[in-house]
Amino acid sequence: MTIHKSASPAIAHALHNKSALGNKELAVLRGPTSPAKQAAEMKATLNNMKSQMEGLKAQLQDLKSRQAHHGDGFSTHHGHGCFGPRRDNWQPKDLGAMVEMNKLNQTSGPIGADQFADSIEAAVGDLDGQAASSEYRAVADWAANNRERLTPEARKVMDIYSKYAALSQARGESGIPQGDFKKMLAEMRDVGDASAKKALAHLDSKTHGGTVSGQDMARAIRNGTADHDGQAGGAELKEFEKWAARNQSRLSPEAKEVLDVYRKHTKAAQAQGRTGLTDAETAAMNRELRQVGAGDVSARKATEALDKQNGPISGEDLTQAIKEGISDTDGHSTTSELREFEKWAARNESRLTPEAREVLKTYQHAARKAGPEGMTQKETEAMFKKMEGFKTFHDSSMRDALEGLDAKQGPISGSDLTAAIEKGAGDLDGNAAGTEFTDTMKWARMNYDRLTPEAKKVVDTYEKYATRAQAHGSTGIDQKDFNRMINEMKFISTPRPTRSMFYAA
Secondary structure, three states: OOOOOOOHHHHHHHHHOOOOHHHHHHHHHHHHOOOHHHHHHHHHHHHHHHHHHHHHHHHHHHHHHHHOOOOOOOOOOOOOOOOOOOOOOOOOOOOOHHHHHHHOOOOOOOOOOOHHHHHHHHOOOOOOOOOHHHHHHHHHHHHHHHHHOHHHHHHHHHHHHHHHHHHHHHOOOOOHHHHHOOOHHHHHHOOOOOHHHHHHHHHHHOOOOEEEEEHHHHHHHHHHHHHHHHOOOOHHHHHHHHHHOOOHHHHHHHHHHHHHHHHHHHHHHOOOOOOOHHHHHHHHHHHHHHHHHHHOOHHHHHHHHHHHHOEEEEEHHHHHHHHHHOOOOOOOOOOOOHHHHHHHHHHHHHHHHHHHHHHHHHHHHHHHHHOOOOOOOOHHHHHHHHHHOOOOOHEEEHHHHHHHHOOOOEOOOHHHHEEEEEEOHHHHHOOOOOOOHHHHHHHHHHHHHHHHHHHHHHHHHHHHHHHHHOOOOOOOHHHHHHHHHHHHHHHEEEEEOOOOOOOOO
């Protein structure tokens, strides 16, 4: 280069001497960089050089072909974009792809496989024939500069894209044919989440294709979401959902509840635009997973039904609840189901009748004898036969009538109790002054606080007529006396009309 004589000496000095910027100044302009980022940039540069070499080889091959056939080399293949021989392997970054990559810059936290695959599809899906050239360069450079944000699965997605882009470049194509493009996206979508897949594989190996308990499912979710990659509500959730859809018949009621807990917590995060859970949210979810997973759905539903009853729990009540609670044949009658009933009994100790306590002891004894594998059908039948001996109420018709009072909310009025006695003792079985009377008195003692003053008078009336019959050696009440008793009870139960009072002036 020749410098005009009239040019400024300063200009000549700047052109012929070393750069005015030293290493420190250049470092400031380049900005801070970490060893990991430098390694990523070096890897991206090497990949780009490799791609360029492949492109040069393809161009040389094409030149030889053009010399042999004197063709113009223009291709109009029906692929993903228009492609042909490239005179220059270097391509500027595609603006549309850069815009899509910039959208990722507006997000925070790790970027998972599905999110990155979506961005790649949006960046290169415009059919302009640049998926293996300028669009690829925009995506690859962004991935290299943001490698620390990409999850291991997202990096696999980038590797898949690089593989298909290299294949197209080796053929001298600037785009990826539509067929290859679809295959590439399918491979990307199939990457999934490594930690979730590993946890589910372990779950399959542990259960050997059998029933999955709530504890098994809870443990798998804890392990599958423990990698802090921000995908508990994203790629990891999708892996568990896919697995659950394939294994629906293997899921115990408890396992299904555990999955519902997982869905509930991730749905809350998704509502805030997040695919990950915070440490506090993860801890709260895991606590609930352990609690639900360790329980038993059928037993819990049975004890919840007992909670809806008012007053004391009879031996019959608890026996029926246990029958319903262990009827699901899930093999947990001596483990999680027993624990549910024991926890419920501890919370409701004051409500248990002496007979109900004997029923629970019978269950515990049979469970200990059977062991953790559960009771056989024969052992279960023997247990229930023994439980039937611990009846709080012995007359079936009176028990049914009294259970109707148990279902009633609030105080028991005189009319309520009269109707129950008329129904329970009016079956002409000769026990109105025997077992039916005994059952009514026992129920009244257990529920005395619920009786209104009129209801207490009804109890006294029943006692008067029943003891009179017993004095004559009868367990029944004569029909005429029974009708007279019911009428007296109804009279007692009916509130007296208020008399009008007149005062002399």
